[in-house]
Amino acid sequence: MRSGRFVASVLDRALRNMWEQRRLHLLALSVMALSLSVVGAFAMVASNLARVRAALGAERVITAFIGAGVDAAGQQRLRGEAAALPGVARVELLAVEEARDRFREALGPHGALLDGLSGDVIPAALVVVAQAEAAPDQMAALAKRLAALVGVEEVAYAAEELERLTTLIRAVELIALAVGALIALVTVIVVSNTIRLTVLARQEEIAIMKLVGATDSFVRLPFVVEGLLGGLAAGAIAIAIVWSLNAAVLGAIGAVAAGALDPIFAVRLSALHASLLVGGGGLLGLVGGLVSVGRFLKVM
Amino acid sequence: MIQLFHVAKTYPGADEYALADVNLNVDKGEFVFLTGPSGAGKTTLLRLLFAAERPSNGQILIGNRNIARLSRRQIPALRRSIGVVFQDFKLIDTRSVFENVALTLDVRGEPRRATRSRVEAVLKRVGLLHKKHAAPRHLSGGEQQRIAIARALVAEPSIVLADEPTGNLDPERSLDIMNMLNDVNARGTTVLVATHDPTLIERFRKRVIALEAGRVVRGGG
Known part of the structure; x- marks a missing residue:
């Protein structure tokens, strides 16, 4: 068999089959693309959360909020006590006005929201920066010591959020895995049934091909290529859907939250996830194609 | 034999x-x-x-x-x-006369150019070259039989x-x-x-x- 001619013939017949059964293929393509985009969306959120987790892990700041009853001298005393704690690099005291100004700055165009609030809503705080080499457990120990200082009402630091975020990421990853497995199964079923229908429509043609000397691979390969091409196309469409969704979500968030949630949606879809989506789609299509033709070849 | x-x-x-x-x-x-x-x-x-x-x-x-x-x-x-001429012709309705005959050479991986010249030669021999683009179902029983013969003979x-x-x-x-x-x-x-x-x-x-x-x-x- 001349291999170049063989490949050309396989591709030619696959594309021709796809065109002749275009409605069926379009339907299967839509189902596959939507299924894969659900997996893609989960992957995107998970990778963004992981990015936020990494950023939080590198954060070395602990904020200790000072009770409203502590006067300026008391605040200065607390500053000194905090600076003396082991592992502390420096301490900054944020008086009520300064804390309020910083928050206003962080809110950007929505800063005016603070105008109607009373003065003590935002408390004075100590911004404690740990030494560069502080490990997460050292950060936790330092936070505990700061919380124990008389006059400190509450401490907040990234590690706490980190823990919550890690749990959330694990949940998202687990859901993505379960949904992914289910969708892989659905995709294989959709592809194999679509191709089975196209094979059924060509049963007579297949029989005639075999009677004039076609090998099993000559008959089977175009259908497998149909599955592969369909899967690859569905993967590519899924990437476009996930990107568009991401852009739409970012746009909506931008309008109401001034970018506060941006980090979660900042990365559209990593190159790895995008390749996995296309490759996975292709692989599922390939498996669907292989599964569907096998038993028809045993006829003769 | x-x-x-x-x-x-x-x-x-x-x-x-x-x-x-x-x-x-x-x-x-x-x-x-x-x-x-x-x-x-x-x-x-x-x-x-x-x-x-x-x-x-x-x-x-x-x-x-x-x-x-x-x-x-x-x-x-x-x-x-072996070239086989079937009683019920066994032609593919969705393919042209040319494609039906060429199928015998396609499954062998015959180069496209050689396929074209051999198919045209055998269609000329059975008197159907002028109908090579037609669909078999639009032809008479005798013509369909000649396509079947052409397909059986094209690979010699x-x-x-x-x-x-x-x-x-x-x-x-x-x-x-x-x-x-x-x-x-x-x-x-x-x-x-x-x-x-x-x-x-x-x-x-x-x-x-x-x-x-x-x-x-x-x-x-």
């Missing part, structure tokens, strides 16, 4: 033999009529020769190949050495099997088709024609193998 030794064939659920203890020998380059009433086993015998059926018993040799022992993977090679096989090739044709068309097969035989191809038409047998005066109720009753050689 073709040898059958004690070949028997029964179909599942059938009480009687479709073929029973068939022994016959066809030499290279021979033209043989296989005749007998309907149900005598003519079609079954032809189907055994291109491995569309397996014999229940006995051995079938074509060239130096034992058909009864061929594996699934070896069947395509056997079929490529060493053996041609034809099952009732003149089945539904008028006498003039039948003569056309038989002349074509005779012409192929004159070029050295072994031809086996199953027919129950006595006028064709009388006219062409070739060797005749007669079957009745699955047994060779005359001319097994």
